[in-house]
Amino acid sequence: MAEAVDVLVIGGGVMGSSAAYHLARDDRAGSILVVERDPTYARSSTALSAGGIRQQFTLAENIRLSQASLAFYRTIGEHLAVDGEAPAIGLNAQGYLFLAEAQGAAKLAANVAFQQHHGVPVEALSPAALAARFPGLSTTGIALGAFGREDGWMDPYSVLQAFRRKARALGARYTQDQVVALERQGRRVQAVRLASGQVIAPGTVVNAAGAWAPEIAQLIGMALPVVPVRRMAFHFLTADRTLGALPLVIDADGLWFRPEGAGFIAGKAIAGEPPGYNFAVDYDYFETTIWPLLARRVPAFATLRLQRGWAGLYDLNTRDANMILGPWDGEVDNFIVVCGFSGHGLQHAPAVGRAVAELILDGRFTTLDLSALGFSRFARGALPREENVA
Numbered sequence: 024m025a026e027a028v029d030v031l032v033i034g035g036g037v038m039g040s041s042a043a044y045h046l047a048r049d050d051r052a053g054s055i056l057v058v059e060r061d062p063t064y065a066r067s068s069t070a071l072s073a074g075g076i077r078q079q080f081t082l083a084e085n086i087r088l089s090q091a092s093l094a095f096y097r098t099i100g101e102h103l104a105v106d107g108e109a110p111a112i113g114l115n116a117q118g119y120l121f122l123a124e125a126q127g128a129a130k131l132a133a134n135v136a137f138q139q140h141h142g143v144p145v146e147a148l149s150p151a152a153l154a155a156r157f158p159g160l161s162t163t164g165i166a167l168g169a170f171g172r173e174d175g176w177m178d179p180y181s182v183l184q185a186f187r188r189k190a191r192a193l194g195a196r197y198t199q200d201q202v203v204a205l206e207r208q209g210r211r212v213q214a215v216r217l218a219s220g221q222v223i224a225p226g227t228v229v230n231a232a233g234a235w236a237p238e239i240a241q242l243i244g245m246a247l248p249v250v251p252v253r254r255m256a257f258h259f260l261t262a263d264r265t266l267g268a269l270p271l272v273i274d275a276d277g278l279w280f281r282p283e284g285a286g287f288i289a290g291k292a293i294a295g296e297p298p299g300y301n302f303a304v305d306y307d308y309f310e311t312t313i314w315p316l317l318a319r320r321v322p323a324f325a326t327l328r329l330q331r332g333w334a335g336l337y338d339l340n341t342r343d344a345n346m347i348l349g350p351w352d353g354e355v356d357n358f359i360v361v362c363g364f365s366g367h368g369l370q371h372a373p374a375v376g377r378a379v380a381e382l383i384l385d386g387r388f389t390t391l392d393l394s395a396l397g398f399s400r401f402a403r404g405a406l407p408r409e410e411n412v413a
């Protein structure tokens with residue numbers, strides 16, 4: 024016998040849990056079941072994220088998602104407190120700094136103007152201004168910086184647990200199981216089969232399986248332009264304690280670093296990294312590529328002490344690096360996809376989860392209009408590419 028559930032969410036990471044929370048707080052949602060195969064979240068992108076949040080995007084929709092989500096994170100206790108206890112997510116607004124060399128300076132200046140037009144508190148800084156504001160940072164080779172003073176980072180695991188805890192407190196159920204098959208009849212998913220043998224008859228299915236979302240979509244023949252791609256992060260200590268006031272820095276070559284506890288975390292995407300479920304940590308890459316770049320930008324990093332590295336997955340949208348949100352238009356009506364975040368999902372989770380709930384409960388977006396981010400855009404030629412993706 025299939026169990027009837029109003030909304031079945033596949034994947035209980037930050038997206039699935041934000042969607043579950045935004046649904047559960049509305050009486051119209053009915054029963055909500057989140058199927059998560061690994062409640063330790065050992066390989067979930069959320070738990071392996073760097074936690075950055077910034078408003079400096081090149082697509083207006085992404086800026087609006089950040090603005091709405093930052094407002095939510097700043098007031099998280101008003102939304103996600105359980106039994107009067109507000110979650111601690113470690114939101115740290117030390118700022119977010121993009122750097123450009125001469126050839127990228129005009130583009131960075133144009134981005135700043137675009138973002139300011141959309142209400143983002145971001146300012147362009149000359150090398151002299153950068154050196155004055157961020158002692159310890161070398162401006163060698165740098166022509167311009169763009170500093171978002173409201174932005175920063177938070178603790179991803181705490182964010183996930185905060186959404187999950189509140190969703191459950193409001194009545195959403197979580198089950199440890201794996202979705203192995205979807206049965207489609209006409210324009211509906213009729214049944215969802217779990218590894219345990221349980222069968223669910225869903226009202227609506229939300230595919231929030233992150234880097235595994237393309238596999239889930241493929242179960243009903245939907246081809247998403249999303250691939251799993253490894254991204255590594257490394258934690259190190261440095262003797263210079265004054266550096267802890269630095270913002271999150273995205274260097275001109277894609278190197279990123281930010282303070283973390285008594286040290287820093289850093290990373291840089293490998294050019295041409297092949298898609299795949301690769302969780303191996305390449306310490307040679309840190310030694311030969313990342314460390315020299317770190318020491319060039321912050322000379323005190325020449326004597327850093329590496330602690331550990333880890334690898335997680337981006338759900339990379341190969342077409343335009345933007346998320347994909349909504350049903351499979353014209354094909355399957357009760358299957359909502361929410362994936363393709365290409366490295367900026369954690370920061371957008373509050374506004375995206377709210378948008379998922381709107382689609383299901385109202386049949387349309389009622390706050391932010393995210394209709395440009397639907398799957399049907401690929402048939403129309405996709406969106407302008409989001410350029411600020413590391």
Ligand SMILES: Cc1cc2nc3c(=O)[nH]c(=O)nc-3n(C[C@H](O)[C@H](O)[C@H](O)COP(=O)(O)OP(=O)(O)OC[C@H]3O[C@@H](n4cnc5c(N)ncnc54)[C@H](O)[C@@H]3O)c2cc1C
Binds near residue numbers: 033203235362367
């Ligand atoms: C190294 C790194 C750094 C990052 N830095 C940032 C950053 O600074 N800022 C930012 O905003 N974002 C960042 N991201 C991206 C961000 O982490 C993701 O966009 C976001 O966490 C995606 O959340 P999700 O819930 O969609 O995916 P996930 O957290 O991966 O959750 C998906 C869940 O689905 C489950 N699942 C999969 N298949 C099945 C199945 N068949 N049945 C049941 N369950 C299933 C998985 O177990 C998983 O828990 C980073 C990512 C990485 C890897």
